Amino acid sequence: MASSNSTIFSNVDETSCAASAGPAMKETEIAEHIQLIAKCIKSYPDFPKQGVLFRDVFSILREPKVFPVLRDVLVALTKKLNPIPECIAALDARGFLFGPLIALELKVPFIPIRKKGKLPGEVISQTYTLEYGTDCLEIQKESITKGVNVLVVDDLLATGGSMKAAIDLLEKAGAEVIGCLIIVEIMELNGRGKLTKPVIPIVQY
Template sequence: MNADQKLEIIKKHIGVFPDFPKKGIVFRDVFAALTNSEVCIYLRDLLVEHIKLNYPDVDLIVGLESRGFLFNLLIASELGVGCAPIRKKGKLPGECISVEYTLEYGSDIFEMQKSAIKPGQKVVIVDDLLATGGSLEAAIKLLRKAGAIVQEGLVVLELVDLGGRKRLDCNVHSLIKYE
């Protein structure tokens, strides 16, 4: 089965919830797709193959809280590289580095354990969704603050109309785009 066929199967299983979390929003839910074992395998294949082809020298796969955690260990183990989380403030033990970022409704802080990254490491950030771009933008800033070389932000779904990609100053790849 080729990549396009795998993507079509994944798309068919993405949950669609109109008016969630509020009226006028169409929520695209990757969790609905992950209940299907075939989709899990195809999603893994597409994510891993993309990185192998485009970033064969990647050192670390970074997952964003919390759905990015579903993918970063999976990808890292397939590639034989390490993985690390970026979490909201106060969720990680030990010495952390942090960055504050703005959300639609206020601000938040992302943190990463200082020991998780070494200056000069090449990283790919993975998350389930690119919407307004705030989380991914903050992760890029945090990783660069730690001395990492951000090769790409890799997401499963992108809500193109929200323009999140415009905020990002690195390569971005989304498997599925919704207009």
């Protein structure tokens, strides 16, 4: 079971930040915002099964004063990346709540990474292993330009299986994945150990 104590964390080095459009958010301001975000994440014991402590980011969406704060932090951390992404991709389904907010602010394309059979047209697929069986992620082939810098966004990083599959899928399509922006990271499950790209979490447990 994950610890009930959270760690506020941003691993983006101020000295390596790319120049961003508009005034940059100060590190102290980001830290204050993250404290507020962390307080709004609700925990549910024994869900979806016994022994699991579920961290629910939907509780942030119920707070109209906090949801914009989360958006601003996501955008601020993205603008600090070097290079700044030319495209935002997000995982089905909770990632779709947050990825488009960043893409709109940066004025770059948004790419949904969906479960098998959900996208029309020619797709590129990536199968990955679950605890019992396999699953498959897909993107539309026409959505990716080879060599484009892509940031992958999701709500939570746990074991890392779906995030690794998303990275593999985007690279198969010819994209350059520059990192993974996560709202919540469950540290004890070591999902980042499966990944070859930088992980940028907002809150760690």
